[in-house]
Amino acid sequence: MSKSIKIETSAISAPKKGTLVVLVNEKKQVAFEVEKIVGKALIDRTQSVRNFKAKPFTFIDTLSDNKKGFNRLVIMSVGEVAQLKNDDWLKLGGVARTALSDDTDATICLTVAGEKIDSCAIVDFFTGIYLQNYRFDTYKTNNGKEKKKKKNLDITIQLEDFDAGKKLIENAGHISSAIILARDLVNEPANVLGPKEFTDHVQKLKKLDVKVELLNEKDMEKLGMNALLGVARGSRRPPYLAIMHWQGGKAKEKPLAFVGKGVVFDSGGISLKPGAGMEDMKGDMGGAAAVAALMMVLASRKAPVNVVGVIGLVENMPDGDAQRPGDIIKSMSGQTIEVINTDAEGRLVLADALWYTKERFKPKAMINLATLTGAIIVALGTEHAGLFSNNDDVAQQLFDAGQKTGEKVWRMPLSQTYDKMVDSQFADMRNSCGRYAGSITAAQFLKRFVADIPWAHLDIAGTAMASPKNEYNQSWASGFGVRLLDRFVKDNYES
Numbered sequence: 001m002s003k004s005i006k007i008e009t010s011a012i013s014a015p016k017k018g019t020l021v022v023l024v025n026e027k028k029q030v031a032f033e034v035e036k037i038v039g040k041a042l043i044d045r046t047q048s049v050r051n052f053k054a055k056p057f058t059f060i061d062t063l064s065d066n067k068k069g070f071n072r073l074v075i076m077s078v079g080e081v082a083q084l085k086n087d088d089w090l091k092l093g094g095v096a097r098t099a100l101s102d103d104t105d106a107t108i109c110l111t112v113a114g115e116k117i118d119s120c121a122i123v124d125f126f127t128g129i130y131l132q133n134y135r136f137d138t139y140k141t142n143n144g145k146e147k148k149k150k151k152n153l154d155i156t157i158q159l160e161d162f163d164a165g166k167k168l169i170e171n172a173g174h175i176s177s178a179i180i181l182a183r184d185l186v187n188e189p190a191n192v193l194g195p196k197e198f199t200d201h202v203q204k205l206k207k208l209d210v211k212v213e214l215l216n217e218k219d220m221e222k223l224g225m226n227a228l229l230g231v232a233r234g235s236r237r238p239p240y241l242a243i244m245h246w247q248g249g250k251a252k253e254k255p256l257a258f259v260g261k262g263v264v265f266d267s268g269g270i271s272l273k274p275g276a277g278m279e280d281m282k283g284d285m286g287g288a289a290a291v292a293a294l295m296m297v298l299a300s301r302k303a304p305v306n307v308v309g310v311i312g313l314v315e316n317m318p319d320g321d322a323q324r325p326g327d328i329i330k331s332m333s334g335q336t337i338e339v340i341n342t343d344a345e346g347r348l349v350l351a352d353a354l355w356y357t358k359e360r361f362k363p364k365a366m367i368n369l370a371t372l373t374g375a376i377i378v379a380l381g382t383e384h385a386g387l388f389s390n391n392d393d394v395a396q397q398l399f400d401a402g403q404k405t406g407e408k409v410w411r412m413p414l415s416q417t418y419d420k421m422v423d424s425q426f427a428d429m430r431n432s433c434g435r436y437a438g439s440i441t442a443a444q445f446l447k448r449f450v451a452d453i454p455w456a457h458l459d460i461a462g463t464a465m466a467s468p469k470n471e472y473n474q475s476w477a478s479g480f481g482v483r484l485l486d487r488f489v490k491d492n493y494e495s
Contacts, residue, residue, distance in 0.1 A: 002133050002134050003133060003151075003152065003153050004153070005129065005152070005153045006152060006154050007126060007129065007155045008154075008156055008166075008169070009156070009157050009158070009159055009163075009165035009168075009169065010156050010159075010162050011158065011162050012033045012034070012158040012159070014068070015069055015107035016070075017070065017071070017105050018071065018072070018104070018106050019061075019103045019107070020037075020038070020064075020068075020070040020073050020074065020108075020109070021059075021100070021106060021107065021108040021109065022043070022073070022075055022076070022109050023076055023110070023111065024075055024078070024112075024113075025077075025114070026056075026077070026079050027054075028052065028054045029114075030043055030075075030109075031109070031111040033109075038073065042068075043073075043075065046075060047060070050062075054077040054079070055077060055079070056078060056079030056088075057077070057091055057092065057471060058076070058077050058095075059074055059076040059096075060075050061073060061075070070107065072103075074096075076092070076095060076096060076099060078092055078112055081117070084121070086403065086405065087124065087405060088406075089120075089121040089128065090125070090128040090131070090406065091471035091472060092128060093124065093125040093126060093127060093129040093131075093132065094129070094131065094132035094471035095128075095132075096128070096129060097133055098132060098471070100153065104152065106154070106156070107155070107157075107158060108155060108156070108157050108158065109158045110122065110125065110159055111159070111160060119164070119168055122159070122168045123171050123172045123175075124172075126157070126168065127172045127175055127472075128471070128472045129155065130173070130176035130180075131176055131179060131472040131473060132471065132472045132473070133153075134473070135474065135475070136475055136476070139189075157169075171301065174297050174300040175297050175483060175486060177297075177300070178293040178294065178479075178482050178486075179293060179482045181201070181292065181293045181296055181479075182286075182289040182292070182293035182477070182481075183475050185198070185201065185288075185477075186286050186464060186465055186477035189282055190281075190282040190315070193264055194264055195238065195240050195264055196238070196240065198240075198242070198262060198285065198292075198311075199240050199313065201292065202292055202311075205244060205292070205296055208299035209246075210244050210246055210295055210296075211244070211245040211246075211247070212242065212245075213242070214240050214242055215240065216240060217232075220352075223356065224334075225241070225356070226329045226330050226331060226332070226352075227332070227349070228352040230327070230348060231263070231269070231314045231316050231349055232314040232316075233322050234319035234323065235314070235316070235319070236317075236319075237264075239312070239314040241310065241311070241312055241356070242262075242309075242311045242313060243310050244310075245307075246298050246299050246305075246307045246309075247306055248304050248305050248307070249304055249306040253306050254306070254363055255305075255306040255307055255361055255363050256306070256308070256363055257307070257309075257310065257358075257361055257363035257366040258295075258307065258310070258366075258485065259310045259350065259354055259357055259367070260289070260292070260310070260312075260368065260369050261285065261286075261288060261311075261346045261349055261350055261353075261368070261371065262287065262288030262289075262311045262312055262314065262349070263281075263284040263315065263345060264282070264284070264313065264315050265281055265282055265315050266281040266284040266316045266345065266346075267281065268316065268343035269316045269323060269342030269343060270318050270325060270342045271325060271341045271342040272318055273343060280466060283371065283464065283465035283476075284346070284371050285313070286370075286460055286481075288313065289479075290369050290480065290485070291309040291369060294309065294481070294489075295307065297486050298489065303489060303494055304494050304495045305489060305493050305494045308357065308361050308363065310353050312352065314349055316342070322342070323339055323342050324339070325341060325342060326338070326339065326340075327339045328426060328427045329348075331348075332351075332352045332355045332356060333449055335449075336428045337351070337424075337427055338424040338426050338427040338430040338431070339431055340430045341432035344431045344432040344442070346370050346371070347372065347431055347442050347446055350370060350449070351446065352449075353368075354366065354368060354450055354455075358450060362453075363453060364454070365454040365456075366453050366456075367455070367458065368455075368456075369481050370458070371460055371461040371465065372439070372442050372457075372459045372461055373439040373442050373459055373461055374438070374461060375438030376412075376461050376462055377462040381462060382463060382466075384462075385402075385409045385458050385459060385460045385462070385480065386409070386457075386458065387399065387409040387410060387412065387457075388411070388414055388439075388440070388443035388446075388459070389411065389414075389454075390454070390455050390456075394456050397488055397492045399411065401485070404491075405483045405487050409458060413440060414440065418437060418440050418441060418444050419447070419448075421436075421441050421444070422445050422448070429448060431445065439459055443459070458481065460480055460481055463480040464478060465477050467480070
């Protein structure tokens with residue numbers, strides 16, 4: 001269970017209790033103000049006795065006499081500040097949280113000898129603390145006993161400009177809460193989180209002045225969303241299309257659009273998946289989770305931009321009424337699709353969701369996220385999400401946002417040759433094209449439903465879930481995409 005954390009800021013001064021965390025650079029130096037508080041002798045002796053190498057993201061600790069006020073000293077290395085990039089400050093925040101272990105009171109002097117830490121780095125540091133603290137153990141039956149044992153952790157971050165730090169804590173709280181929402185949604189088991197239950201989480205965004213609309217099965221039938229509805233036929237749980245509006249920009253300004261795949265559980269349908277690892281398919285709605293969380297953070301920080309988020313929520317199950325391989329369906333766009341493999345269902349959900357978004361909102365740009373293909377994991381592993389786009393400017397903006405946040409993307413090709421692979425003998429296209437270039441042909445399929453709208457597809461199958469744990473994520477779900485897209489919006493589209 002996550003320990004409750006409270007963070008506040010103050011000026012740099014000697015703490016009266018608890019643990020003190022100080023930062024050293026690659027030369028093992030602390031800021032002059034910190035040296036006055038702690039004493040150079042204690043810092044030097046601790047590093048010498050422990051043979052501290054001051055490698056970035058490492059720390060040592062020692063007990064302190066009560067005369068100092070604090071009873072434990074943690075020395076954490078940031079390395080060479082000029083070399084820190086991407087998510088390094090996020091990692092440092094996570095390392096600091098790890099160093100505090102079971103402490104209840106802590107002070108962190110967020111200052112480095114001879115360096116100025118910018119506001120983005122400070123927000124990332126705070127965010128790293130919050131995110132490393134996250135645990136999803138809701139269903140552990142000893143939680144009640146453990147909760148009684150655990151006490152809250154109060155952290156005071158000492159800054160040179162501590163008044164400005166209050167706003168930075170608020171900003172970190174917004175993005176952290178959104179990422180935690182995405183992680184929670186992906187981590188939830190499918191028996192708890194179905195399409196309807198997902199919409200309940202979406203409805204809570206109304207408190208942040210997000211307008212929410214829900215289309216039910218009958219609504220989608222009237223619109224001809226047979227691609228999305230076909231996926232849901234085998235499940236007893238009805239599908240939904242959730243539409244979220246954040247109106248932070250000018251009244252008549254076209255919105256940005258984000259579209260998410262929300263398959264709450266993917267058995268593969270009639271084309272049943274192997275049993276081994278099927279439990280992970282509770283996370284096949286990682287794209288929808290990221291879109292809902294993005295809407296949350298944009299509304300929380302009152303982003304000056306118009307954004308619409310659209311997520312298709314379905315469950316893909318085998319049943320007597322389930323869609324079959326060989327079926328031909330007519331999508332909302334009027335284009336026909338031959339279903340080759342019912343386990344290539346995500347692109348069917350997105351086909352109608354993308355077309356609906358394009359037709360209704362005519363967005364200035366449209367980005368979709370989906371845990372779409374295993375092929376992207378073969379190509380890129382878990383380090384990068386796959387980026388496919390019909391627009392070089394949008395692709396570059398997303399790449400740059402990935403570099404800044406550490407949620408990295410890598411552009412993959414699209415071409416007429418790949419597009420021809422999507423053609424069907426019996427319909428306009430087929431939903432599965434064989435083993436070769438699987439992630440690319442999936443993207444080519446989606447491209448047929450966006451027309452000339454500037455568009456990008458992010459295949460996050462390798463990054464949204466079951467990716468390696470790191471300094472700020474000890475969870476199965478990562479919340480990938482929230483920081484990436486928040487930065488993408490902030491850097492390129494806010495007025």
